[in-house]
Structures are given as structure tokens and as C-alpha cells.
Amino acid sequence: MTAHEATTTRLAPHAKSLSSAMIRPLLPAIGLGLKLASLDYGTMRWTLERTPPAVTDRLSRERALETARHAARRVPAYRQLLEAQAIDPARIRSLAELPETDKAGYIDRWSLPDRCLDGRLPLRGTTIDESSGSTGTPYNWARGEAERKHVRRMISFFARYTFGDRPLVVLNAFSMGAWATGMTTAIALEGNGLVKATGPQIDKILGTMRQLGTAYRYLIVGYPPFLKLLLDEGEAIGHPWADYDMHALLGGESNSEALRDYLLRRFRSVFSGYGATDVEIGLAAETPVCIGLRRLAAARPEIATALFGESGRSPMIFQYNPLLHHVETNDKGELLFTVTRHATLSPKVRYNVHDEGGVIRDDELRRRLAAFDIGLEDLVPGEKRMVRMPYLYVFGRKDSTVSVMGANIYPADIEAGIYADAALAEQVLSFRLAIREERPGETRPLIDIQLARGDGSPALTDALAAAIARQLASQNADYQEAMKEYPALLVPVVELHARGTGPFAGDADRIKH
Template structure:
């Protein structure tokens, strides 16, 4: 008889008790539990997931010889290319069972327009529900306030909108919270109607969505006469990073006064769901790092301040290998040492506190001073910059170079462009996102506005055809999704220096 899988540890099932333990048990306690559980996961997968069993065999790994976390870290990582795309979907599931289960399936974009489907069961919804309940209590006090949660992530085959809805519904029922949910997705008119008609009936309104989209809602709502400050707005973000200047901007728009508890950002993927999230402590640390160069340089590897989150190692076990993040967890498709292709790192709370102390900042005293000492969890941090693969994010949609490349390779443009380009996402003075595509002209070809517009139209059509997330966003707000095409003379040094490998994406 198969031993039932325990997606959520038994003693995690009482969120109130768990919250208390996260604040009182030392970080080492949680790290040790995480190590034990990830080893158990590894051995279970070696026996009960056909694809992983074969993967280990091909790599000459005897799982019985993996006895501790040091042995575990020598196991080869898996990714889409060496694992997910090699085996049939059923082989990636527990006991090779797919068609006999009850799944909710999410999709993410592929680099060639070929999507990958990630199934999950109710266990993953409950796991996210547990994490969401912890932060909704810790940040927003949903146990004390009646709350309207407006789910503005895209509804449909993508993970954000439906995953959030299911988790909220489960936690609201389990905890008997005064929590109501409305899920208009990315339909702005319905969002505005919900705020106008329902917002004043609740103690607070939480808006969850992609950062640039939430900003658009706040900006446009104000022009329609919505007084956000009367609705006690709180914000939850996901799918991409943002600066603290962005946070300040949306706070001013929404009238949010609590710098550290007024919003949070998730770190999650379609592959594994929601893995980590910001806490009041991580927001505080991020803002200190922005203003204190010494601390920033000791914490992070890049000049840009990354998304900084905390995680429970027993639910998602993170590793940093050469500044790339691996994660293991009981996701819909279970993963061990899964290469997320995200550039970032892992840092313990103890190490972070030591760095602050050496820079003459007492973390305990400062958290008391800013009023977040009663929210601090003794958990490690994971920080993330960007994906290390060739992609950018625009309003939550992952944009790959292949779609742009296909547009430039259209026969009618072959006489005018070399096929080289560099794309990136930038922000204007109002903190609105936009996609820039820099295109190299062939030698002797002159820049014209007409040619620029033709390329722009073709790129949009290709993205709409090959990227379902982009197409969904485009239908809602075409002007924000239309890229700015910039034409450059042949071999312009800014982006097209001769003799070096072309950089398709600028981070």
C-alpha cells in the first residue's frame, strides 16, 4: 500500500500556532527541519516518480548513498531541458499517475511559443492558503478586520489569478475570517466598479496583481474620481520585481501610510507555485540596503536592489549555486534541486543580523523603533534579480527574444534589417513599464518612421500569436503592451558592436 504524501507537515496545520512558533523558535530549528524534509522528498521521488528514478539512473546516482545534506548537494539538478521536456507528463507525477487524478492545470510561456503545462492538486492550493493566511494575519490583520480582496491577476490558464482565488477561498473558510473575494482579473472597468460599489463596506480593501497593472489601476482610478484614500487600500504583488521608489509611488497614490506592512511581493513560478514572499522585516532591510551602500554591497551581488523574501525551508528548500537559485518542494510536479533559472542568492537571518551589527545597526532595536518587532519570523531569506535565461517581463508576461526574432526574419524586412536586436523593459517618469526593442539596420539603410511602425506592428502580431500571456494583456491595454521600436545604424556601438556575441536581452 502506498504511503500517503504529506504535502503540509502535520504541525503546520494550525496557522495561529505556526505563526507563534515562527517568531519564537530559532532559525536553526527551521533550517534543520528543512534539511530533513528535503532528504525525505529526494528518497521518495527516487522510489515513486518514474522520471526522477530514470534521471538518477542515467546520472549513475544511487539514492541510498545520499545520507545527509552534503551528499544531497552533489545530486545533479533538474531543469526543463534535462527533465521536464525529456519525460512524458505522467512519468513526472507521483507513481506515474496523471489521468486518474483531479488536477488544476496552469500554463507558462515557452521560448518558442510552445507552452508547458503544470498540474497541481488541492494540496498545493492548501499549502499556498497556509502561507497566505500567515501573511494576511501578520501584515493585514484579517482576523481583526473585514476585508475585500480584489484578485486582479489574469484569470484563465495562467497560475496567478485562479491559484490566488482557490487559496483565499480555502483559508477564508478554514479560519472563518470576514474575508470576501472578487476576481475581475485584468478587466479594469470591473475593478473600478467593485471598488466604488463595495469598497466602503469593508474595513480594508486588498488589491492583488502584477505591479505595473496595479499601478495603472491606481492612476486611472484617480482620474475616474475614485478616492483611494477612503478605502484603506493594501497591496499584494507578484510575477516581477520593483524598486522601493515604485513602492513609494503606489503608496502615495493609494494613501498607504504603513511602509513595512502596507504591501508585499511574492516570489513564485508556474512550475512550483508561491515559494516565498516579502515580510515587514524584508521590506525594512531592502530599504536600508537602498540607502546604505556598505550594507547593500555586503548583502547582494549587484548594484540593483533585488526582491528580498523570506521562506519556510520545510515547504520550499532553496539553494544558491553560482548565484543561480535551485528549489525543492512538493509542488504539483515534485521537484528536487530544480534549477529555476533565476539569478539570486540565499542568506540566513543570522548572517544578515551579523552584517547589520558590524555596520553599527542593531536589527532588534531598529525593528522595535519602526514598529515591526512583533511580526519578525526567524526564517532565512532568498533574493532574486531576474531570470538568467533570455527573457524580460512586461506586465507579468514573460517575453522571449524568439518572437521578436521571428518578426524581424519576415521576408518583407530582410532587405532592411540584419536580424540583430536588443530588448529591455524600462520605466517612464510616471513609473509606467514599457518594452523597448532596439533594431540594427543593414548598412546604408536609412531610418524612417514608416519602417519603424511596420516593425512595431509585426512584433506585436508575433507576440500576440506566440505568447498567450502577452495576448491576454494586450486585449486589456494595447497601448501599454505595444513596444517602442528604436532603429540604429549598422554596427552602432551602443548595442551592435562588431566582433562580439549579440546580446538579445539587456537586464
């Protein structure tokens, strides 16, 4: 079974009876109902706890199709994309009839205004988020006022679901500025308590906690390795972590269960969120059952295979709201996202961020676990009622892009660094980009390099590491910003391997990374 095959599900008989012709006239009313429900946490939770997965799945697909038709009517770039492929949006009956979109095939081909509703970039009520690109040129992503409010509300709801109703003192340790995660998170969590945007400044975080004292519940939000660094630095100077009621919200990159366990020595709970700047912040979130499921799959390879199609890798697992986002996989096992709200300024239809993973519906997950005599409730003892949202599992970037301290590092960055010096390039056959977790929470970019000949030398290792670091520092905007705050963790580790050895065993003729 492949990862893609593992995501397929059967519709329940009553779901099959919900034809498109029956649902389509109801979509405006459904949309209004969802808009009203999204304004209230209790109503939204009630809806997601009680609606059968087969129903939300069908509604999700129909809303995605209607979003595509809406984009074809209102967005010049998307209309031209369909026209170029002779696709009549009025006649489509399946999402598979529509093209995928991504940076290379859609974003790079049309201007930002052409990708917006009515071909206009409003100068009022619009913000621009920024993310780096593999060429070193940042991408700009436009957000309208309505969608920003919605995203913030959903992040706030997630925090309430996982961390409870009691007020929090939120210390936002994400980097601020044009990067989306920091600013969005800071504003979103104002509804959950007092918020201070400290940025990734350890002295500011510790100073704030000393001043406010131990009477509060603290939620510290940031990149996974930074929170580990925060604990270590605090312990080194005798900060009394044990006196504080602390919780952690992680984002920006994946985290291992080893890191979660490390953080849980001081934090009462640790959860993570999933998003993509080019689609939306807050696409999905870890819930208690997600963590239990991930730990179960890591301990039982046969269960990992049944769920994800393989047992060799441990994906992050999240839940998402199918009434707001439609997620599917292509035949390469890559995730495709459609934001199904018409208020989105720059609609995304079947957008491919090139993350590898899949989707499992709640009822399908229960069926697969039942084969091992396991119930979902067994994974979260004491949970009164779980939301019946689908599960999103994410292995990571299909193209081997890695993220360290919020900085995306692309294979193209590494290739450019190596090939900037002909004398170095001629000694390299191929490379692989990965993450090394030297200790829980201490991650660094790792570049394994397969040599064309010989075993290499310390001098060659140093020369390649320096060339790659220069390229990253000069061309990668994410890396430049992260280096200001985490210089020790951003220095790339380079390891040399003789041809056909180490991670390249049996792969000696492969030229690309």
C-alpha cells in the first residue's frame, strides 16, 4: 500500500445519496450557517462533534468545487489558467478535472493583482505577508480584512480547545515583521488572554515571567528548537521553571516526540499547529488524539503501515476543519489545499505546497484501528467528546526543503553554494538535505555530500560548509533573519561520503540531491 492509497476512503451509503444537484442550491445557506457558527466557539465545536464525517466530507468537496467556479468568475489569473487548458468551470463535476496550482505554475506566471478578486489589490484593509523563495526573491501574499479576522478566530478557537477556557498570559516568541506567523499569532490570541510579543528574546521572556510572577497560566508560542533553548538557558541561570504553570504552542517546523517529551519536563502541555504562508496560517492543529495516535504509530510499525502506507517515517498528525479547507492528495502523495471561503482575497484552488502526506477521515481511521482492537477513545482517556474532523498527516516537503528555526532552506540554495566554486563542484557527485537533531530540540541543517572520488578531507568539508553558508546568507531571506537570532543553530553541518557509501549506498549514479 502506498501513502496515496492509504488515504482513500469509502463514502457511507447515505452520503452517496447526497447528490451534487441536491447540495449545490443549498451551498449559500450552508455558507451563511458556517459563517455564523464560526463566530461562536461553542457552536462551532458542537457542529464538529456531531456532524457525520461522510456529510462534512461531501460538503467539503462541493464547497471546493464552488470555490473553483467563484475563482473562475472573479479572479483573472485563475480564469486564464482554465481557459488555457480549455476547461469550462460551469461544466466541471469533479476536482480532478481542475489543474493543480503552485508557485511555479501559477504564482510566478501572474501578478499579485491578477491573482486577487476582480484583478484588484485593495489599498485599504489589506496586509502583505512575506515568505522566502528558492531564488532568494521573497514572495508577497495578500490578505483581506475578513480572512485575517477569520484565521485569527480559528487560531483562538484551537488554543481554547487544547489549552482550556481559563485565561492565559501568552508570550509570543515568533519572529515579528513581514513573516506571517508572528504577527498573526500575536493578534489571534488576544481573545485567549493577555498577549506580549517578546519575539525570540530569552531575556525578555524570563524578565516578563519574573515581573508577572507565578500566579498565572503561561502559554509560550514559538519555534520548537527555540523553546528547548529557552528552557536550557533558563535552567543554566537558575530560573525556577517548576514554580510556573506553563504550556507550549509550537509552529514553523515539525517536532519530534523526543522534543515533546523534553519540553514536557517543564510544560504542562505541548501542541503544534500546521500552516503555509502561501495558503493560510492555521490550516490544521494537533489535538490530544493526534499526539496519542502519533505515539501509537511510532511504537507499532504495523499500525503506521496501516494508517500511512509505510512505517519508516513518523509524520506529524493534525486535525482540520473540512468545512473551511478541502484537502486532497495527488498521485505523487502531495497535499493539495483549497480554501473554501469566498471572502479570501487571493483564492487558492488545489494549491500544492509540495508537502508529502495524506488525509484520513474520522470514521475510516476508527475502522483501521478497530482491526487492531484499538479505539480512538483509548488514546485519550478521559476525553468527553472528540471533534470528528479528518486527520491530516504530513511527512514534510516532497522536494526535500527543510525548515530550521522558521527558515526554509531549499535544495537550490545548497546546489548554488556548491556550484559557485568550480573547484569544489567538480568534487561533488550529489547531495542530500536533511535535519539533524543532535539532542532533543537542537536541530541544525545537515547536508550529506556524495563525493565523485575519494573520501574527502577536513579542509574540503570546511570549504563546502563555508560556500553553502555564504550562499544562504546572501540569497535566502528567511536564513538571513533567523541567523540574527539563532546563529549557532543555523550553521550547516556538512558530512562527506565516498561514492556509494553511507546514505548514498546503492545510489552512486544519482546526480541530483
